[in-house]
Amino acid sequence: MPNPAPNSAEARDVLYHLHSQTNAQAHARSGPLVMERGEGIHVFDSNGKRYLEAMAGLWCTSLGFSEARLKRAAAEAYDRFGFYHTFNHKTPAETIELAEKLVSLSPIPEAQAYFATSGSEATETMVKLAWVYHAVRGKPGKRKVIARDRGFHGSTIVAASMCGMPRMHREFGLPLPGFLHTLCPDPYHGPQPDEDMAGFVARLAAALEEMIQREGPETIAAFIAEPINAGGGVIVPPAGYFPAIEAVLRRHDILVLADEVVCGFGRTGHWWGSETVGMTPDMMAMAKGISSSYFPISAVLLGKPIQDALAEMNKGGEIFGHGFTNSGHPVGVAVALETIRIYEEMDVVPHVRAMGARLRGGLEAIAAESGIVGQVRGAGLILGVEMVADPARRAAFDPALKVGARFDAEALRNGLVIRPMGDTIALCPPLIIDEAGVDEILDLFSRTLRAVEAGLGAPRAAAE
Numbered sequence: 001m002p003n004p005a006p007n008s009a010e011a012r013d014v015l016y017h018l019h020s021q022t023n024a025q026a027h028a029r030s031g032p033l034v035m036e037r038g039e040g041i042h043v044f045d046s047n048g049k050r051y052l053e054a055m056a057g058l059w060c061t062s063l064g065f066s067e068a069r070l071k072r073a074a075a076e077a078y079d080r081f082g083f084y085h086t087f088n089h090k091t092p093a094e095t096i097e098l099a100e101k102l103v104s105l106s107p108i109p110e111a112q113a114y115f116a117t118s119g120s121e122a123t124e125t126m127v128k129l130a131w132v133y134h135a136v137r138g139k140p141g142k143r144k145v146i147a148r149d150r151g152f153h154g155s156t157i158v159a160a161s162m163c164g165m166p167r168m169h170r171e172f173g174l175p176l177p178g179f180l181h182t183l184c185p186d187p188y189h190g191p192q193p194d195e196d197m198a199g200f201v202a203r204l205a206a207a208l209e210e211m212i213q214r215e216g217p218e219t220i221a222a223f224i225a226e227p228i229n230a231g232g233g234v235i236v237p238p239a240g241y242f243p244a245i246e247a248v249l250r251r252h253d254i255l256v257l258a259d260e261v262v263c264g265f266g267r268t269g270h271w272w273g274s275e276t277v278g279m280t281p282d283m284m285a286m287a288k289g290i291s292s293s294y295f296p297i298s299a300v301l302l303g304k305p306i307q308d309a310l311a312e313m314n315k316g317g318e319i320f321g322h323g324f325t326n327s328g329h330p331v332g333v334a335v336a337l338e339t340i341r342i343y344e345e346m347d348v349v350p351h352v353r354a355m356g357a358r359l360r361g362g363l364e365a366i367a368a369e370s371g372i373v374g375q376v377r378g379a380g381l382i383l384g385v386e387m388v389a390d391p392a393r394r395a396a397f398d399p400a401l402k403v404g405a406r407f408d409a410e411a412l413r414n415g416l417v418i419r420p421m422g423d424t425i426a427l428c429p430p431l432i433i434d435e436a437g438v439d440e441i442l443d444l445f446s447r448t449l450r451a452v453e454a455g456l457g458a459p460r461a462a463a464e
């Protein structure tokens with residue numbers, strides 16, 4: 001939609017609204033895509049055009065875009081309370097219920113839940129708790145955090161520092177000192193020629209060990225990772241990766257922090273992404289799927305040693321000097337409780353596995369006929385399809401061809417919302433998707449891929 005008409009909603013958006021993760025000049029030329037409403041797994045733009053939202057918005061609306069029970073849960077919560085908080089010993093009644101529910105689902109034994117309102121706040125909270133943990137145990141020098149290339153942990157200053165993406169750092173003079181990045185466990189591009197997966201995993205663990213030795217183990221507080229990197233390109237680590245690197249981390253008394261903001265609540269075919277990849281965290285952050293993003297709410301689950309450290313820190317009667325106004329907001333909590341109830345009623349994990357297998361199988365069949373799909377990857381209902389110039393050599397396209405962006409534009413023309421990350425196309429549909437919805441994605445995806453191939457003059461694999 002080039003050059004928005006004067007005074008249109010699109011033109012006013014360009015004038016008055018600064019967008020997240022958007023190039024402002026390109027936005028001034030194209031204007032926004034104005035979305036007006038949602039129905040199940042579909043959304044409708046201001047011209048009434050329907051799209052299958054195969055990204056669940058931003059990896060978040062697991063229950064789709066029109067779940068009446070969540071609306072009712074919010075309305076009923078508002079009937080009781082517009083707001084209450086969790087400072088100074090107070091709490092809304094339902095906040096206790098959600099804390100108990102999360103602890104019952106937690107893979108971390110004897111956990112407690114801490115509430116915030118965004119994924120960024122949750123990941124940053126884990127860092128502060130890690131600092132307390134070490135300081136109380138007489139190791140105040142343990143302050144650094146190791147994250148990974150291509151990881152994403154949010155946009156506030158510490159969360160952005162932990163991201164492993166140049167665009168999150170470039171203009172802002174980040175990362176902050178003491179925020180380090182180790183290698184991304186990308187099994188497609190990471191291994192060297194003639195290196196098998198076990199060798200690759202051993203090299204990743206050795207690189208981490210080397211970084212810890214170089215920095216000094218006495219300076220490092222924590223390691224943070226998404227079980228499966230979402231925004232970095234849907235990277236599933238190779239088998240044995242987390243056990244191998246956790247062995248290194250434990251040896252040096254470094255806490256393991258899981259960022260479950262995307263992977264939590266069934267997305268990967270287990271309740272937690274950590275379970276899918278064999279990660280055993282000391283703390284975990286969650287958001288998005290906790291409320292299907294119908295209300296901004298996030299949480300941290302923290303293990304007993306962290307709780308003990310907090311108790312020790314404040315044994316003189318001081319308070320825990322941390323908190324967000326809307327931590328444990330009664331409406332967010334009510335929406336989250338209802339969201340989890342629905343996940344349990346729909347038996348979300350087997351459903352995700354079945355739908356994920358159907359989607360992946362269909363994508364693999366499409367890939368087999370394409371000359372430009374290098375890899376279909378993922379777990380459960382978070383999948384990535386990487387397009388490459390030469391699948392046999394895993395050789396990337398010339399970035400100037402903007403193959404991912406072409407796919408995105410063509411997909412939107414076809415009524416499919418995906419997310420391009422370089423030349424990898426992410427699919428992360430609402431978890432309520434059924435067979436018909438999966439087949440609709442496959443049809444739209446296949447049509448889009450054919451058009452992109454035609455535009456590139458790429459041969460079909462079957463015709464070669």
Ligand SMILES: Cc1ncc(COP(=O)(O)O)c(C=O)c1O
Nearest residue numbers: 118119120152153154226261262
């Ligand atoms: C893995 C992960 N962690 C953290 C965040 C940050 O969440 P928020 O945008 O709610 O701060 C995101 C956002 O996409 C994410 O994907």
